[in-house]
Ligand code: HEM
């Protein structure tokens with residue numbers, strides 16, 4: 001029975017059941033993003049002290065829901081779509097056990113809905129971290145547990161699909177780099193979900209009264225085993241997507257398979273570490289362990305990101321130079337398709353992730369420097385650079401690539417789409433930079449009122465702190481408009497985009513059945529052959545192939561060094577302590 | 579395009595790595611090592627370090643210690659909160675609870691104190707402003723840090739770990755006198 005179709009434009013093969021799962025997971029993610037974006041409006045308009053929109057109960061509820069929907073539901077649903085794509089589609093294989101994947105998906109949906117219900121009922125405004133002994137309603141935790149179990153089931157189906165592809169010999173040689181990156185993400189996900197289970201299951205039992213006490217510090221240490229490594233899933237996933245986009249748009253080949261794959265491997269080897277950077281200023285955590293852990297042994301996972309930061313743009317540069325864009329250092333970059341949101345989204349994500357997210361993350365994860373940053377608004381600024389721009393904008397860029405391929409619809413509103421990454425990325429960058437500044441002035445995160453209305457004692461922030469928060473909020477509003485544009489374009493394209501195939505429709509194969517018979521007309525895809533070898537010269541052996549990228553990398557390193565030592569200097573100015 | 583195709587070379591791990599990558603990896607690795615060494619370096623030569631002194635405690639036991647200090651060294655009241663001026667070099671205590679830092683401390687500039695922190699109920703965040711020192715305050719744990727205030731003035735202690743609806747009203751004080 002023919003179960004595959006081939007996309008005539010991209011050459012990707014879609015297996016029927018994988019295709020519908022990619023679609024539903026992506027759509028569920030986008031729904032969560034919509035919710036997170038609407039809630040972001042409440043968050044920024046309250047943190048903008050002059051506007052101060054919501055009362056405190058609502059603010060904390062909205063902030064809890066914003067964090068969970070954005071960071072957990074949006075990103076993980078979308079990652080499930082990426083996993084099925086990277087296994088079934090890229091390897092041209094059938095999906096291992098579609099029924100199990102649907103079961104996992106259903107659990108995730110139930111979990112996400114249950115958790116949101118708990119939060120919006122108003123008695124579970126505990127933030128995504130849900131630090132004990134503050135307690136949420138039992139179904140808050142149960143929702144998260146079901147969601148995690150569902151994700152685990154889908155991850156296992158992904159592994160199963162890899163085995164099927166291997167056994168049925170759908171490809172030649174080793175798996176492609178993108179799939180390799182997805183495998184690292186999936187392995188990390190298994191670790192993460194294990195930590196999550198270890199901590200959330202007892203917490204749930206505590207919430208329903210079966211366990212009388214959970215130690216607050218133990219909770220923090222294990223919770224961050226989940227909270228931290230789940231961020232490494234995102235990094236591995238979005239870096240894989242960067243390689244994919246570089247390949248699709250430019251025909252880029254990895255500069256070196258060995259280097260890129262080793263870098264992914266470093267994520268696996270060192271990511272269980274670094275959870276300590278969330279507990280650097282906690283009581284009773286040993287110094288040696290903190291230093292070893294917060295630095296991922298010796299910044300080896302940071303090294304891995306720095307390597308990808310070079311090799312992704314480097315591979316684009318090499319490909320562009322081969323096409324003749326060889327003038328100077330940067331002709332290859334100037335002549336890149338900046339009007340194509342797939343490229344601009346991915347490249348802005350890469351730059352903001354590296355220059356802002358990466359640098360601030362390492363700085364605040366430094367054992368002593370954390371003292372002057374912990375729990376200030378600097379922290380959300382940092383992770384909006386990593387997850388809201390790095391991961392989210394990358395996934396947005398991927399959506400623009402997938403809508404024509406997967407849904408066989410043309411993108412509507414092309415002019416808006418062209419500007420969307422700049423609006424979202426630019427607005428976010430303003431939000432991030434000004435929150436970083438406000439954090440340096442001591443403004444607290446998760447805090448309703450910079451004026452401390454009703455407090456017995458007073459404290460006044462400098463006027464500058466208010467100005468910075470106001471500008472940040474304006475940037476945040478621009479980002480929300482950018483996010484709304486994304487949703488408008490994607491949902492609009494699914495519903496109204498010009499059909500690239502007569503049978504294309506919103507529900508095409510959505511639930512496993514094709515609208516028009518005969519869409520799935522390939523019985524067994526051709527063997528996925530090795531990439532062609534370059535005839536001219538063996539790759540990587542000669543010359544300095546990517547001077548422009550190298551110059552950018554040096555710029556990154558210099559900024560990194562300067563900013564790092566500025567923070568030590570700032571630390572040296574606070575009260576001596578030890 | 580090989581990014582989503584199997585590598586061109588069957589034995590891809592033997593393909594030599596290009597110069598750009600090698601130079602960058604070397605530079606990045608050196609930088610990683612420097613950053614790593616900065617932390618132990620600061621423990622030896624820097625003045626701002628995190629102590630590891632901490633004890634398991636209970637709200638009742640900790641509360642009793644704070645109470646004892648307040649009774650011994652109270653100098654006045656301010657907004658219904660005791661202001662306590664313990665002698666230089668002594669153990670000083672502050673507790674966090676919903677939604678208050680208790681008591682107010684009055685310290686002398688350039689003198690060292692052993693500051694104890696713990697929570698009576700949920701987690702709180704000790705955020706000393708404007709100097710910007712931030713510590714996590716966890717129930718059941720008593721953290722001890724030696725501090726040496728080096729600038730006179732009035733400092734706010736704000737709570738920067740979300741602790742419920744009154745979180746924003748949780749402001750305490752530390753005075754540092756010349
Ligand atoms: C669309 C524009 C967005 C705006 C304007 C925005 C704004 C904010 C602000 C101002 C905060 C900090 C509030 C506080 O701590 O007091 C926050 C928290 C947060 N945001 Fe966003 N955000 C946006 C999108 C995103 C996206 C796309 C993600 C993730 C993929 C994300 C993840 C989070 C998380 C995890 C938190 C922390 C919640 C917590 O403290 O528990 N945000 N957001």
Ligand SMILES: [Cu+2]
Pocket residue numbers: 674675677701702703737738739740741745748
């Ligand atoms: Cu508090």
Ligand SMILES: [Cu+2]
Pocket residue numbers: 702703737738739740741742745746748
């Ligand atoms: Cu608080």
